[in-house]
Amino acid sequence: MGTKILLVEDDPDLGLVLKQYLESSDFEVKWYTHPHVLLDDTEALQNNQLAILDVMLPEMDGFTLAKTIRQQHEIPFLFLTAKGQSIDRILGLKLGADDYITKPCEPEELLLRIHNILKRQLGATPNKTVNLGAYSFNPALYQLGFNDAVIQLTEKEAELLLLFLNHNHQIVNRKDILEKLWGKDDYFLGRSLDVFMTRLRKYFQHDPRISFDSIRGIGFKIEFPE
Structure with a gap:
Protein backbone atom coordinates (compact mmCIF):
# COMPACT_ATOMS: atom_id res chain seq x y z
CA MET A 1 0.00 0.00 0.00
CA GLY A 2 1.02 3.61 -0.41
CA THR A 3 0.64 6.72 1.70
CA LYS A 4 -1.32 6.26 4.93
CA ILE A 5 -4.34 8.51 5.40
CA LEU A 6 -6.67 9.11 8.34
CA LEU A 7 -10.31 9.75 7.41
CA VAL A 8 -12.78 11.07 9.98
CA GLU A 9 -16.29 11.16 8.51
CA ASP A 10 -19.47 10.28 10.44
CA ASP A 11 -21.63 9.80 7.33
CA PRO A 12 -21.38 6.02 6.76
CA ASP A 13 -22.23 6.17 3.05
CA LEU A 14 -19.78 8.95 2.17
CA GLY A 15 -17.09 7.55 4.44
CA LEU A 16 -17.28 4.13 2.78
CA VAL A 17 -17.22 5.62 -0.74
CA LEU A 18 -14.17 7.78 0.03
CA LYS A 19 -12.34 4.93 1.77
CA GLN A 20 -12.89 2.51 -1.10
CA TYR A 21 -11.95 5.06 -3.75
CA LEU A 22 -8.73 6.09 -2.00
CA GLU A 23 -7.75 2.47 -1.40
CA SER A 24 -8.30 1.75 -5.10
CA SER A 25 -5.89 4.66 -5.74
CA ASP A 26 -3.17 2.90 -3.69
CA PHE A 27 -3.65 4.76 -0.39
CA GLU A 28 -3.94 2.99 2.95
CA VAL A 29 -6.96 4.44 4.75
CA LYS A 30 -8.06 4.19 8.38
CA TRP A 31 -11.63 5.42 8.65
CA TYR A 32 -13.20 6.71 11.87
CA THR A 33 -16.79 7.84 12.42
CA HIS A 34 -16.09 9.44 15.79
CA PRO A 35 -13.21 11.81 16.70
CA HIS A 36 -12.60 10.32 20.14
CA VAL A 37 -11.94 6.90 18.63
CA LEU A 38 -9.17 8.43 16.54
CA LEU A 39 -7.66 10.29 19.49
CA ASP A 40 -7.46 7.02 21.39
CA ASP A 41 -5.55 5.40 18.51
CA THR A 42 -2.06 6.75 19.27
CA GLU A 43 -0.32 4.45 16.80
CA ALA A 44 -2.46 5.67 13.91
CA LEU A 45 -1.72 9.31 14.75
CA GLN A 46 2.01 8.66 14.71
CA ASN A 47 2.14 6.66 11.48
CA ASN A 48 0.01 8.53 8.97
CA GLN A 49 0.92 11.25 6.46
CA LEU A 50 -2.42 13.05 6.00
CA ALA A 51 -5.71 13.55 7.85
CA ILE A 52 -9.05 14.20 6.10
CA LEU A 53 -11.46 15.63 8.67
CA ASP A 54 -15.15 16.43 8.38
CA VAL A 55 -15.78 19.83 9.97
CA MET A 56 -19.12 18.79 11.52
CA LEU A 57 -18.52 15.74 13.73
CA PRO A 58 -20.34 14.37 16.79
CA GLU A 59 -19.22 15.88 20.13
CA MET A 60 -16.12 17.54 18.61
CA ASP A 61 -15.87 19.59 15.40
CA GLY A 62 -13.10 19.03 12.91
CA PHE A 63 -11.24 22.20 13.89
CA THR A 64 -11.09 21.17 17.55
CA LEU A 65 -9.98 17.70 16.52
CA ALA A 66 -7.21 19.15 14.34
CA LYS A 67 -6.04 21.41 17.16
CA THR A 68 -5.93 18.46 19.56
CA ILE A 69 -3.96 16.33 17.11
CA ARG A 70 -1.53 19.15 16.35
CA GLN A 71 -0.58 19.42 20.02
CA GLN A 72 1.24 16.10 19.70
CA HIS A 73 1.69 15.30 16.01
CA GLU A 74 2.65 17.24 12.89
CA ILE A 75 0.36 16.13 10.08
CA PRO A 76 -1.27 18.00 7.18
CA PHE A 77 -5.07 18.38 7.20
CA LEU A 78 -7.74 18.54 4.53
CA PHE A 79 -11.19 19.59 5.80
CA LEU A 80 -14.51 18.34 4.40
CA THR A 81 -17.29 20.96 4.57
CA ALA A 82 -20.99 20.69 3.77
CA LYS A 83 -22.28 22.71 0.81
CA GLY A 84 -23.35 26.17 1.99
CA GLN A 85 -21.86 25.57 5.43
CA SER A 86 -20.50 28.71 7.08
CA ILE A 87 -17.07 27.96 8.51
CA ASP A 88 -14.25 29.96 10.00
CA ARG A 89 -11.58 29.52 7.32
CA ILE A 90 -9.21 31.86 9.17
CA LEU A 91 -9.33 29.54 12.18
CA GLY A 92 -8.69 26.62 9.89
CA LEU A 93 -5.68 28.30 8.35
CA LYS A 94 -4.28 29.14 11.79
CA LEU A 95 -4.58 25.45 12.67
CA GLY A 96 -2.55 24.59 9.59
CA ALA A 97 -5.32 23.53 7.21
CA ASP A 98 -3.78 22.59 3.88
CA ASP A 99 -7.02 22.60 1.89
CA TYR A 100 -10.84 22.50 1.98
CA ILE A 101 -13.23 20.54 -0.19
CA THR A 102 -17.03 20.79 -0.26
CA LYS A 103 -19.29 17.76 0.19
CA PRO A 104 -20.59 15.99 -1.73
CA CYS A 105 -17.23 15.94 -3.47
CA GLU A 106 -16.06 14.23 -6.60
CA PRO A 107 -13.55 11.52 -5.62
CA GLU A 108 -11.27 12.59 -8.48
CA GLU A 109 -11.12 16.14 -7.12
CA LEU A 110 -10.34 14.84 -3.63
CA LEU A 111 -7.56 12.70 -5.06
CA LEU A 112 -6.06 15.70 -6.86
CA ARG A 113 -6.17 17.80 -3.65
CA ILE A 114 -4.46 15.00 -1.72
CA HIS A 115 -1.67 14.65 -4.27
CA ASN A 116 -1.09 18.43 -4.22
CA ILE A 117 -0.83 18.45 -0.41
CA LEU A 118 1.59 15.52 -0.36
CA LYS A 119 3.69 17.14 -3.08
CA ARG A 120 3.92 20.35 -1.04
CA GLN A 121 4.81 18.37 2.07
CA LEU A 122 7.63 16.60 0.28
CA GLY A 123 8.93 19.92 -1.03
CA ALA A 124 8.66 21.62 2.36
CA THR A 125 12.16 21.14 3.72
CA PRO A 126 12.41 21.82 7.45
CA ASN A 127 15.07 24.40 8.31
CA LYS A 128 16.34 22.60 11.38
CA THR A 129 18.76 19.85 12.32
Whole structure:
Protein backbone atom coordinates (compact mmCIF):
# COMPACT_ATOMS: atom_id res chain seq x y z
CA MET A 1 0.00 0.00 0.00
CA GLY A 2 1.02 3.61 -0.41
CA THR A 3 0.64 6.72 1.70
CA LYS A 4 -1.32 6.26 4.93
CA ILE A 5 -4.34 8.51 5.40
CA LEU A 6 -6.67 9.11 8.34
CA LEU A 7 -10.31 9.75 7.41
CA VAL A 8 -12.78 11.07 9.98
CA GLU A 9 -16.29 11.16 8.51
CA ASP A 10 -19.47 10.28 10.44
CA ASP A 11 -21.63 9.80 7.33
CA PRO A 12 -21.38 6.02 6.76
CA ASP A 13 -22.23 6.17 3.05
CA LEU A 14 -19.78 8.95 2.17
CA GLY A 15 -17.09 7.55 4.44
CA LEU A 16 -17.28 4.13 2.78
CA VAL A 17 -17.22 5.62 -0.74
CA LEU A 18 -14.17 7.78 0.03
CA LYS A 19 -12.34 4.93 1.77
CA GLN A 20 -12.89 2.51 -1.10
CA TYR A 21 -11.95 5.06 -3.75
CA LEU A 22 -8.73 6.09 -2.00
CA GLU A 23 -7.75 2.47 -1.40
CA SER A 24 -8.30 1.75 -5.10
CA SER A 25 -5.89 4.66 -5.74
CA ASP A 26 -3.17 2.90 -3.69
CA PHE A 27 -3.65 4.76 -0.39
CA GLU A 28 -3.94 2.99 2.95
CA VAL A 29 -6.96 4.44 4.75
CA LYS A 30 -8.06 4.19 8.38
CA TRP A 31 -11.63 5.42 8.65
CA TYR A 32 -13.20 6.71 11.87
CA THR A 33 -16.79 7.84 12.42
CA HIS A 34 -16.09 9.44 15.79
CA PRO A 35 -13.21 11.81 16.70
CA HIS A 36 -12.60 10.32 20.14
CA VAL A 37 -11.94 6.90 18.63
CA LEU A 38 -9.17 8.43 16.54
CA LEU A 39 -7.66 10.29 19.49
CA ASP A 40 -7.46 7.02 21.39
CA ASP A 41 -5.55 5.40 18.51
CA THR A 42 -2.06 6.75 19.27
CA GLU A 43 -0.32 4.45 16.80
CA ALA A 44 -2.46 5.67 13.91
CA LEU A 45 -1.72 9.31 14.75
CA GLN A 46 2.01 8.66 14.71
CA ASN A 47 2.14 6.66 11.48
CA ASN A 48 0.01 8.53 8.97
CA GLN A 49 0.92 11.25 6.46
CA LEU A 50 -2.42 13.05 6.00
CA ALA A 51 -5.71 13.55 7.85
CA ILE A 52 -9.05 14.20 6.10
CA LEU A 53 -11.46 15.63 8.67
CA ASP A 54 -15.15 16.43 8.38
CA VAL A 55 -15.78 19.83 9.97
CA MET A 56 -19.12 18.79 11.52
CA LEU A 57 -18.52 15.74 13.73
CA PRO A 58 -20.34 14.37 16.79
CA GLU A 59 -19.22 15.88 20.13
CA MET A 60 -16.12 17.54 18.61
CA ASP A 61 -15.87 19.59 15.40
CA GLY A 62 -13.10 19.03 12.91
CA PHE A 63 -11.24 22.20 13.89
CA THR A 64 -11.09 21.17 17.55
CA LEU A 65 -9.98 17.70 16.52
CA ALA A 66 -7.21 19.15 14.34
CA LYS A 67 -6.04 21.41 17.16
CA THR A 68 -5.93 18.46 19.56
CA ILE A 69 -3.96 16.33 17.11
CA ARG A 70 -1.53 19.15 16.35
CA GLN A 71 -0.58 19.42 20.02
CA GLN A 72 1.24 16.10 19.70
CA HIS A 73 1.69 15.30 16.01
CA GLU A 74 2.65 17.24 12.89
CA ILE A 75 0.36 16.13 10.08
CA PRO A 76 -1.27 18.00 7.18
CA PHE A 77 -5.07 18.38 7.20
CA LEU A 78 -7.74 18.54 4.53
CA PHE A 79 -11.19 19.59 5.80
CA LEU A 80 -14.51 18.34 4.40
CA THR A 81 -17.29 20.96 4.57
CA ALA A 82 -20.99 20.69 3.77
CA LYS A 83 -22.28 22.71 0.81
CA GLY A 84 -23.35 26.17 1.99
CA GLN A 85 -21.86 25.57 5.43
CA SER A 86 -20.50 28.71 7.08
CA ILE A 87 -17.07 27.96 8.51
CA ASP A 88 -14.25 29.96 10.00
CA ARG A 89 -11.58 29.52 7.32
CA ILE A 90 -9.21 31.86 9.17
CA LEU A 91 -9.33 29.54 12.18
CA GLY A 92 -8.69 26.62 9.89
CA LEU A 93 -5.68 28.30 8.35
CA LYS A 94 -4.28 29.14 11.79
CA LEU A 95 -4.58 25.45 12.67
CA GLY A 96 -2.55 24.59 9.59
CA ALA A 97 -5.32 23.53 7.21
CA ASP A 98 -3.78 22.59 3.88
CA ASP A 99 -7.02 22.60 1.89
CA TYR A 100 -10.84 22.50 1.98
CA ILE A 101 -13.23 20.54 -0.19
CA THR A 102 -17.03 20.79 -0.26
CA LYS A 103 -19.29 17.76 0.19
CA PRO A 104 -20.59 15.99 -1.73
CA CYS A 105 -17.23 15.94 -3.47
CA GLU A 106 -16.06 14.23 -6.60
CA PRO A 107 -13.55 11.52 -5.62
CA GLU A 108 -11.27 12.59 -8.48
CA GLU A 109 -11.12 16.14 -7.12
CA LEU A 110 -10.34 14.84 -3.63
CA LEU A 111 -7.56 12.70 -5.06
CA LEU A 112 -6.06 15.70 -6.86
CA ARG A 113 -6.17 17.80 -3.65
CA ILE A 114 -4.46 15.00 -1.72
CA HIS A 115 -1.67 14.65 -4.27
CA ASN A 116 -1.09 18.43 -4.22
CA ILE A 117 -0.83 18.45 -0.41
CA LEU A 118 1.59 15.52 -0.36
CA LYS A 119 3.69 17.14 -3.08
CA ARG A 120 3.92 20.35 -1.04
CA GLN A 121 4.81 18.37 2.07
CA LEU A 122 7.63 16.60 0.28
CA GLY A 123 8.93 19.92 -1.03
CA ALA A 124 8.66 21.62 2.36
CA THR A 125 12.16 21.14 3.72
CA PRO A 126 12.41 21.82 7.45
CA ASN A 127 15.07 24.40 8.31
CA LYS A 128 16.34 22.60 11.38
CA THR A 129 18.76 19.85 12.32
CA VAL A 130 17.28 16.42 12.95
CA ASN A 131 19.03 13.84 15.14
CA LEU A 132 19.29 10.42 13.52
CA GLY A 133 21.01 8.18 16.05
CA ALA A 134 24.70 9.05 16.04
CA TYR A 135 24.14 11.41 13.11
CA SER A 136 22.60 14.84 12.59
CA PHE A 137 20.78 15.83 9.41
CA ASN A 138 20.11 19.36 8.16
CA PRO A 139 17.71 18.99 5.19
CA ALA A 140 17.87 22.69 4.25
CA LEU A 141 21.67 22.65 3.92
CA TYR A 142 21.89 19.07 2.54
CA GLN A 143 24.33 18.22 5.33
CA LEU A 144 24.82 15.03 7.32
CA GLY A 145 26.96 15.27 10.44
CA PHE A 146 28.85 12.50 12.24
CA ASN A 147 31.17 13.34 15.15
CA ASP A 148 33.12 16.34 13.87
CA ALA A 149 32.74 15.45 10.19
CA VAL A 150 30.18 16.91 7.78
CA ILE A 151 29.05 15.04 4.69
CA GLN A 152 27.71 17.30 1.97
CA LEU A 153 24.79 15.52 0.34
CA THR A 154 23.44 16.13 -3.13
CA GLU A 155 19.94 17.59 -3.41
CA LYS A 156 18.51 14.22 -4.46
CA GLU A 157 20.26 12.41 -1.61
CA ALA A 158 18.78 14.89 0.87
CA GLU A 159 15.29 14.55 -0.66
CA LEU A 160 15.51 10.76 -0.48
CA LEU A 161 16.72 10.83 3.11
CA LEU A 162 13.94 13.24 4.07
CA LEU A 163 11.35 10.98 2.47
CA PHE A 164 12.68 8.02 4.46
CA LEU A 165 12.72 10.08 7.64
CA ASN A 166 9.03 10.85 7.13
CA HIS A 167 8.35 7.10 6.78
CA ASN A 168 10.41 5.80 9.68
CA HIS A 169 9.72 2.14 10.60
CA GLN A 170 7.63 1.73 7.44
CA ILE A 171 8.00 -0.04 4.12
CA VAL A 172 8.29 2.45 1.26
CA ASN A 173 7.34 1.28 -2.22
CA ARG A 174 9.98 1.68 -4.96
CA LYS A 175 7.37 2.95 -7.39
CA ASP A 176 6.24 5.62 -4.92
CA ILE A 177 9.84 6.80 -4.37
CA LEU A 178 10.55 7.07 -8.09
CA GLU A 179 7.33 8.93 -8.85
CA LYS A 180 7.74 11.35 -5.93
CA LEU A 181 11.42 12.17 -6.48
CA TRP A 182 11.91 11.63 -10.21
CA GLY A 183 8.39 12.07 -11.53
CA LYS A 184 8.10 8.63 -13.13
CA ASP A 185 8.91 4.96 -12.68
CA ASP A 186 11.18 3.34 -15.25
CA TYR A 187 14.09 0.90 -15.39
CA PHE A 188 16.91 3.42 -15.68
CA LEU A 189 15.65 5.61 -12.84
CA GLY A 190 15.30 2.45 -10.78
CA ARG A 191 19.01 1.78 -11.27
CA SER A 192 19.74 5.36 -10.18
CA LEU A 193 17.70 4.78 -7.03
CA ASP A 194 19.81 1.70 -6.26
CA VAL A 195 22.96 3.81 -6.52
CA PHE A 196 21.54 6.37 -4.08
CA MET A 197 20.58 3.59 -1.66
CA THR A 198 24.15 2.28 -1.74
CA ARG A 199 25.42 5.77 -0.89
CA LEU A 200 23.01 6.20 2.02
CA ARG A 201 23.94 2.84 3.50
CA LYS A 202 27.60 3.82 3.30
CA TYR A 203 26.98 7.20 4.93
CA PHE A 204 25.16 5.58 7.88
CA GLN A 205 27.43 2.56 8.30
CA HIS A 206 28.75 3.74 11.69
CA ASP A 207 25.42 3.36 13.50
CA PRO A 208 24.07 -0.23 13.41
CA ARG A 209 20.68 0.97 14.68
CA ILE A 210 20.06 2.61 11.30
CA SER A 211 19.10 0.38 8.40
CA PHE A 212 17.76 0.63 4.86
CA ASP A 213 16.60 -2.95 4.22
CA SER A 214 15.53 -4.01 0.75
CA ILE A 215 12.16 -5.76 0.59
CA ARG A 216 12.27 -7.89 -2.56
CA GLY A 217 9.68 -6.91 -5.11
CA ILE A 218 8.32 -4.07 -2.98
CA GLY A 219 10.81 -1.44 -1.82
CA PHE A 220 12.66 -0.58 1.38
CA LYS A 221 12.06 -0.81 5.13
CA ILE A 222 13.60 2.15 6.96
CA GLU A 223 14.73 2.13 10.59
CA PHE A 224 15.99 5.19 12.45
CA PRO A 225 16.29 5.13 16.28
CA GLU A 226 13.72 7.26 18.10
